[in-house]
Amino acid sequence: MRSSLDLLPEPPTRPGNGHLQDWALQPLALIEEGAHRSAAGGLFRLRLGLPAVVGFSAAWNRALLTDLHTFRSAGSFSRVVPYLSGGVILTDAPAHAPRRGMVNQGFGKRHMETLRERVRAALPPIPAGEWDALAWADSAALNMLNAAYFSGEFDPGLLHAFLAPLRHPFPVPALPRPLLFARVDAELRRLAHKRLTAGNGDDLLALLAPLPGGLEETRVSLAAGHDTTTHALAWAAWHLAHSPEWHAPEHHGAVLKEVLRLYPPGWMGSRRLARNLRWNTPDGQSVLLPRGTLALYSPYLSGRDTALWLQASEFRPQRWQAAPPAWAYLPFGGGERICLGMHLAHLMILEALTTLPPLEPLRGNATPRPGVTLGPAGPLVVRTMQQHPPGRGFNVMTRCSGE
Numbered sequence: 001m002r003s004s005l006d007l008l009p010e011p012p013t014r015p016g017n018g019h020l021q022d023w024a025l026q027p028l029a030l031i032e033e034g035a036h037r038s039a040a041g042g043l044f045r046l047r048l049g050l051p052a053v054v055g056f057s058a059a060w061n062r063a064l065l066t067d068l069h070t071f072r073s074a075g076s077f078s079r080v081v082p083y084l085s086g087g088v089i090l091t092d093a094p095a096h097a098p099r100r101g102m103v104n105q106g107f108g109k110r111h112m113e114t115l116r117e118r119v120r121a122a123l124p125p126i127p128a129g130e131w132d133a134l135a136w137a138d139s140a141a142l143n144m145l146n147a148a149y150f151s152g153e154f155d156p157g158l159l160h161a162f163l164a165p166l167r168h169p170f171p172v173p174a175l176p177r178p179l180l181f182a183r184v185d186a187e188l189r190r191l192a193h194k195r196l197t198a199g200n201g202d203d204l205l206a207l208l209a210p211l212p213g214g215l216e217e218t219r220v221s222l223a224a225g226h227d228t229t230t231h232a233l234a235w236a237a238w239h240l241a242h243s244p245e246w247h248a249p250e251h252h253g254a255v256l257k258e259v260l261r262l263y264p265p266g267w268m269g270s271r272r273l274a275r276n277l278r279w280n281t282p283d284g285q286s287v288l289l290p291r292g293t294l295a296l297y298s299p300y301l302s303g304r305d306t307a308l309w310l311q312a313s314e315f316r317p318q319r320w321q322a323a324p325p326a327w328a329y330l331p332f333g334g335g336e337r338i339c340l341g342m343h344l345a346h347l348m349i350l351e352a353l354t355t356l357p358p359l360e361p362l363r364g365n366a367t368p369r370p371g372v373t374l375g376p377a378g379p380l381v382v383r384t385m386q387q388h389p390p391g392r393g394f395n396v397m398t399r400c401s402g403e
């Protein structure tokens with residue numbers, strides 16, 4: 001049996017810092033090179049100051065996402081970003097399942113119907129003429145989250161200031177911001193108090209506030225939900241501008257799935273091994289992965305693996321007429337830790353896409369840029385193709401019914 005990480009393939013290293021420099025400057029190229037060098041569906045190694053392995057096969061994804069006692073969140077990347085270091089994200093098995101059970105209620109499909117109308121009403125108007133779909137998606141996600149969580153009552157300037165650092169490259173999102181977080185927590189307490197004393201709210205804060213640690217869950221999930229939603233929405237709008245034949249509400253679900261396959265905002269998930277793990281690679285070898293190893297899965301690599309997807313690098317929403325290969329499509333993760341906000345993200349993005357008029361792509365840079373989340377470099381400048389009164393959203397249903 002092979003017994004060392006040294007035997008795994010790896011991308012070229014740089015003297016003195018292993019893969020750290022490439023990880024910081026061009027992580028997508030680095031992991032694509034690692035995937036290229038690994039045997040089909042196998043693992044590859046990264047030297048990131050501590051031993052790390054990356055896998056993207058269905059078997060690896062399933063193991064990492066379902067064996068929560070071996071693959072722990074403690075010591076993973078989320079811990080170094082104060083925004084994500086709390087609530088369910090900070091909780092490991094066996095405490096994780098009951099904690100999720102508690103917060104799940106507000107985020108289920110049924111509760112989304114309660115939120116739909118106010119999310120739709122919160123969408124910013126579509127600008128006339130030329131506009132940046134990335135900037136619009138950013139304010140749309142901010143407004144929709146404010147509506148779903150707080151019925152629009154959270155101070156918008158503070159919400160913007162709170163979330164803005166997440167969009168910057170490292171180390172900006174990892175810096176502690178005690179004063180800003182204290183202001184956000186004070187605003188959360190003010191709004192929670194209103195709900196707890198009135199006792200009749202049905203927004204997400206009204207459901208989270210009475211729970212132990214509910215305000216922290218609110219703050220952490222807001223941070224997890226903003227850029228992810230913004231980026232998926234911006235890419236979807238950009239693709240609809242390029243492929244107008246898909247711009248109809250009945251196609252938007254497939255468009256969103258295809259966007260999330262090619263550009264999963266959660267491009268890399270991380271865990272730490274709580275024990276030594278023997279792993280059988282597809283080429284028949286057995287590798288011993290030592291306890292403490294950083295174990296990574298990548299929705300980005302799995303979503304583009306040519307062994308799993310036909311014409312993997314092409315935008316083809318029609319592929320979603322069939323089910324995806326098992327454990328290959330993971331834009332929301334999987335297993336017990338699957339994204340808490342998956343249904344909320346669908347609600348917000350599909351409502352926003354329905355509001356979009358026919359668009360023409362003008363210019364922009366849609367290159368994926370990895371940070372805490374994967375986003376388009378931007379801007380993504382489009383033009384509204386149909387006139388509508390300034391300051392009002394475009395309503396597809398109105399147009400279709402000819403009113």
Ligand code: HEM
Pocket residue numbers: 088089100107220221222224225226228229232264265266269270330331332333334336337338339340341342344345
């Ligand atoms: C398109 C939008 C979104 C994408 C692509 C996305 C992606 C993901 C992924 C990949 C994970 C799993 C991470 C892992 O395994 O380490 C995750 C977890 C999570 N997401 Fe999302 N997310 C999105 C929107 C949201 C929204 C709107 C919320 C707001 C509630 C949210 C809250 C969370 C939370 C709290 C977790 C941690 C769950 C746990 O550990 O139990 N996400 N998300």
